[in-house]
Amino acid sequence: MSEAIIKNPPIPNNYGTEFLCFDRGENSTLYDISGKSYIDFAAGIAVNALGYKNDRIIKVATEQLKKIMHTSNLFTTRPVLELAELITAASPLTDKKKKERTEPYFTAVHFGNSGTEANEAALKYARIYAKRSKKDHGTGFLALENCFHGRTMGALSVTYSKKYKDPVAPLIDGTDFIPMNDISALEASDPSKYAAFILEPIQGEGGLRQITKDYAEAVNTYCRNNDIILIADEVQSGIGRCGTIFASEQFGLEPDIITLSKPLAGGLPLSATLLPKKINDLVQVGDHGSTFGGGPVQCAVAAEIWKVVIEPGFLGQVKLTSNYFETKLDSFVDEFDFIEEQRGRGMLRGLALKNPEGLPTLIQSARDQGLIVLRSGTNILRMAPPLTIDHADLDKGLGILHTVLSALK
Numbered sequence: 001m002s003e004a005i006i007k008n009p010p011i012p013n014n015y016g017t018e019f020l021c022f023d024r025g026e027n028s029t030l031y032d033i034s035g036k037s038y039i040d041f042a043a044g045i046a047v048n049a050l051g052y053k054n055d056r057i058i059k060v061a062t063e064q065l066k067k068i069m070h071t072s073n074l075f076t077t078r079p080v081l082e083l084a085e086l087i088t089a090a091s092p093l094t095d096k097k098k099k100e101r102t103e104p105y106f107t108a109v110h111f112g113n114s115g116t117e118a119n120e121a122a123l124k125y126a127r128i129y130a131k132r133s134k135k136d137h138g139t140g141f142l143a144l145e146n147c148f149h150g151r152t153m154g155a156l157s158v159t160y161s162k163k164y165k166d167p168v169a170p171l172i173d174g175t176d177f178i179p180m181n182d183i184s185a186l187e188a189s190d191p192s193k194y195a196a197f198i199l200e201p202i203q204g205e206g207g208l209r210q211i212t213k214d215y216a217e218a219v220n221t222y223c224r225n226n227d228i229i230l231i232a233d234e235v236q237s238g239i240g241r242c243g244t245i246f247a248s249e250q251f252g253l254e255p256d257i258i259t260l261s262k263p264l265a266g267g268l269p270l271s272a273t274l275l276p277k278k279i280n281d282l283v284q285v286g287d288h289g290s291t292f293g294g295g296p297v298q299c300a301v302a303a304e305i306w307k308v309v310i311e312p313g314f315l316g317q318v319k320l321t322s323n324y325f326e327t328k329l330d331s332f333v334d335e336f337d338f339i340e341e342q343r344g345r346g347m348l349r350g351l352a353l354k355n356p357e358g359l360p361t362l363i364q365s366a367r368d369q370g371l372i373v374l375r376s377g378t379n380i381l382r383m384a385p386p387l388t389i390d391h392a393d394l395d396k397g398l399g400i401l402h403t404v405l406s407a408l409k
């Protein structure tokens with residue numbers, strides 16, 4: 001057994017009892033403490049968008065660390081303000097059907113530390129809107145089957161999997177789950193019950209299923225007609241992962257709140273809950289808060305990453321890489337009978353296995369041969385490499401994957 005495998009460390013059993021211990025990384029290559037290298041198709045679960053040891057991130061973080069590291073949210077700093085400006089400026093011009101809107105739809109950004117916190121905040125803001133904007137509005141939530149929104153009690157309440165919920169139930173009640181892309185089920189849902197509809201345009205943990213454009217339009221209409229807050233959880237799909245800043249844009253989804261986290265600060269903990277004026281106008285001092293959320297170092301790094309992602313050419317390159325990735329994975333679907341289909345979009349890709357039982361072995365063999373991959377749902381081999389992965393590393397990783405798949409034939 002490799003010296004890089006650490007057994008039974010004093011870490012809760014949530015993640016198992018054996019850990020591969022990494023030492024360092026360079027762009028899309030990781031090195032464990034024994035010096036063995038791995039191509040990284042996981043990016044810390046879709047987090048390290050600009051890879052490891054990125055010069056721009058290191059420079060910005062170091063400069064900010066030397067200036068000021070923390071102030072709490074009773075005060076603010078330039079990086080926080082700059083990031084909030086960048087994010088709101090990139091936001092859609094809202095309801096495109098109402099042509100008179102020209103200003104960005106999102107006018108405020110609530111910063112937290114993690115995806116679950118971003119969603120926790122979104123649910124709270126939706127309830128604040130429901131309670132303060134009108135008389136008899138419902139406070140419940142609508143969500144999709146197989147969705148994953150996080151592990152704190154609120155976000156877990158709107159998460160589908162019973163496996164995560166049952167051990168800690170009871171949770172917040174009042175959430176209904178409906179099947180994705182089933183417009184009849186949506187229209188049959190009693191809108192008077194809900195403050196918000198929360199959904200992932202592409203389900204990251206739950207199997208990489210995507211909403212259709214027709215469904216997005218039906219959801220827009222349902223939420224707009226009933227004044228229900230539409231929350232797009234883009235914690236995994238956002239900030240270029242699927243080829244655009246927000247994946248919602250690609251489906252025509254028009255959310256009232258967007259939540260972002262994983263790649264936002266490239267590996268430092270940070271989340272953003274984007275709010276429109278109609279909600280922010282109702283927020284009062286003390287409604288929500290966080291000691292650490294949106295610290296100056298995280299925000300300085302996130303602002304730099306945001307600037308990289310919106311630089312002309314960056315997303316174009318991501319598209320070229322992802323097209324190549326898609327073509328190669330399609331060829332695996334053709335070659336191996338035990339693969340049902342390819343799922344995903346952009347640099348968030350999956351191979352759906354016909355038989356889920358083979359998945360753990362596949363992930364383990366890939367790792368043994370120097371490739372880190374992920375799982376999604378029960379039968380999906382998920383891949384989310386750094387957006388900056390180069391062709392040589394992508395090919396190397398795909399080569400390892402091909403060898404591992406061939407062994408299963």
Ligand SMILES: Cc1ncc(COP(=O)(O)O)c(C=O)c1O
Pocket residue numbers: 045114115116117119148149150151200204205233234235236237261262
């Ligand atoms: C879509 C989505 N929402 C929320 C979360 C929760 O994020 P975190 O683990 O940072 O709390 C995740 C994490 O995988 C996610 O994929």
